[in-house]
Amino acid sequence: MRKIFLMAGCLLMTALAKAQFNTITFKPAVFTAEDNVTFTIDVSGSDVAGESELYIWTWCNKEADPANYPGKDGITNTDWNSAPAIAKMTQKTGNIFEFSFTGTSMYGLDPGKLKHFQFLIKTKNGSKKTADSPKFPFDPIVFIPSAYRVFPGKVGVSDMINLYFHQDLATNSDEQRMTPKTVTVTLYDQSDAVIGQPKTWNLLSEGNKVWSYSFIPNFAWTIPNNTTVKRFTWHFDGTGVDANGKPVPVTGTTNEKTIDALK
Amino acid sequence: MQKYFFLFIILATALFACKPETIHDIGQPFDKLKSMEGNWQLQKVVQADLNAIKYGFPYKEIDITSKAPFTEFKVAFTLNNGSPAAFTTTPGGSPKIINLPSGSWKVDNAQTPKLVTLINNLDTVKLDLATYSNLGNGQLQLRVTKRLDGKDLLRYDYYFKKI
Numbered sequence: 001m002r003k004i005f006l007m008a009g010c011l012l013m014t015a016l017a018k019a020q021f022n023t024i025t026f027k028p029a030v031f032t033a034e035d036n037v038t039f040t041i042d043v044s045g046s047d048v049a050g051e052s053e054l055y056i057w058t059w060c061n062k063e064a065d066p067a068n069y070p071g072k073d074g075i076t077n078t079d080w081n082s083a084p085a086i087a088k089m090t091q092k093t094g095n096i097f098e099f100s101f102t103g104t105s106m107y108g109l110d111p112g113k114l115k116h117f118q119f120l121i122k123t124k125n126g127s128k129k130t131a132d133s134p135k136f137p138f139d140p141i142v143f144i145p146s147a148y149r150v151f152p153g154k155v156g157v158s159d160m161i162n163l164y165f166h167q168d169l170a171t172n173s174d175e176q177r178m179t180p181k182t183v184t185v186t187l188y189d190q191s192d193a194v195i196g197q198p199k200t201w202n203l204l205s206e207g208n209k210v211w212s213y214s215f216i217p218n219f220a221w222t223i224p225n226n227t228t229v230k231r232f233t234w235h236f237d238g239t240g241v242d243a244n245g246k247p248v249p250v251t252g253t254t255n256e257k258t259i260d261a262l263k
Numbered sequence: 264m265q266k267y268f269f270l271f272i273i274l275a276t277a278l279f280a281c282k283p284e285t286i287h288d289i290g291q292p293f294d295k296l297k298s299m300e301g302n303w304q305l306q307k308v309v310q311a312d313l314n315a316i317k318y319g320f321p322y323k324e325i326d327i328t329s330k331a332p333f334t335e336f337k338v339a340f341t342l343n344n345g346s347p348a349a350f351t352t353t354p355g356g357s358p359k360i361i362n363l364p365s366g367s368w369k370v371d372n373a374q375t376p377k378l379v380t381l382i383n384n385l386d387t388v389k390l391d392l393a394t395y396s397n398l399g400n401g402q403l404q405l406r407v408t409k410r411l412d413g414k415d416l417l418r419y420d421y422y423f424k425k426i
Contacts, residue, residue, distance in 0.1 A: 030411050030412065141318050143318070152314075152417055153315060156409060162330070261411065
């Protein structure tokens with residue numbers, strides 16, 4: 001019983017620690033590593049709430065493929081115990097702070113080498129700090145081939161979304177061998193609840209081991225009023241054969257994409 | 264003497280080669296609005312990823328006409344004394360590429376329209392007149408650019424044919 005309480009406590013603390021990152025807004029909302037971006041965050045409820053001087057500590061590409069996206073600290077990370085002036089955030093009001101930067105300048109990497117970044121907010125001497133932020137992506141500036149390609153790169157709820165399965169780029173042996181048949185798409189709302197029912201469609205062969213399907217979220221689904229479509233997931237499925245040559249179903253990797261409020 | 268003779272021949276040729284030219288009237292300017300008046304049916308839809316174009320990605324745009332029953336979509340424009348008056352859309356089974364059933368329309372410049380605004384009460388849809396070429400031949404190309412936080416990200420080119 002105590003274990004359950006401990007686990008629940010840990011989960012609650014983690015959720016609270018991450019909560020302030022729900023308040024973050026980026027301007028522009030979409031940015032490449034070459035764009036100057038300003039983010040605003042409300043640190044209420046975090047360990048640094050109530051402080052008037054706050055500093056950023058940031059890094060990029062954590063857990064990304066190091067060959068393509070080397071991990072690196074921002075130029076703000078000089079001394080944990082004495083943050084430099086360039087790391088200082090601007091206090092807008094109370095617990096709301098703002099910081100501006102450009103990815104390439106902050107991390108000293110070419111734009112094609114920057115995938116995502118994270119940060120935490122701290123006091124100058126590092127005695128108080130927030131949890132690590134989630135990973136925030138840079139809009140790609142170079143094309144990265146992928147088995148699961150989506151065209152276009154940014155989509156809204158009324159846009160044609162084209163899903164492609166490039167089987168020759170699959171890294172999963174089951175997906176490499178399967179005969180692709182269908183794609184199953186699930187839509188999620190702002191509360192992460194599934195909208196309607198997942199839909200399964202037959203794939204179209206584009207030739208050269210490429211399969212595709214295209215759909216428009218608000219055309220394929222009836223979106224209830226006051227519902228915002230926030231993301232969708234999809235997986236390509238097909239058939240393979242087992243060791244005895246018997247056909248078996250193969251379920252592909254589930255992928256996810258954000259649906260933006262394009263206007 | 265021979266020199267003067269040649270000079271005389273050259274001058275005579277030049278003088279007799281000249282003749283009064285009739286400069287024809289260039290006529291009335293091509294009336295783009297008049298050409299837009301009428302009923303149009305969607306023939307082709309091209310979707311472009313502006314980020315992919317900007318950064319030279321291999322996949323920049325695709326023809327999505329066959330991905331949905333787009334070709335059922337119709338739009339009609341009327342004029343009143345040569346000025347934009349009313350529009351009506353008839354989607355049929357097509358996605359509603361213009362999400363307004365009817366209303367009024369206006370352009371930014373009557374002689375050289377670039378921006379077409381469709382208005383239905385408080386709702387508006389803005390489209391660009393992508394080109395004038397072939398407008399007089401019953402082909403209309405309207406363009407919609409979609410943005411996020413002021414950044415152009417997506418472009419749709421809608422090719423209509425007069426019916």
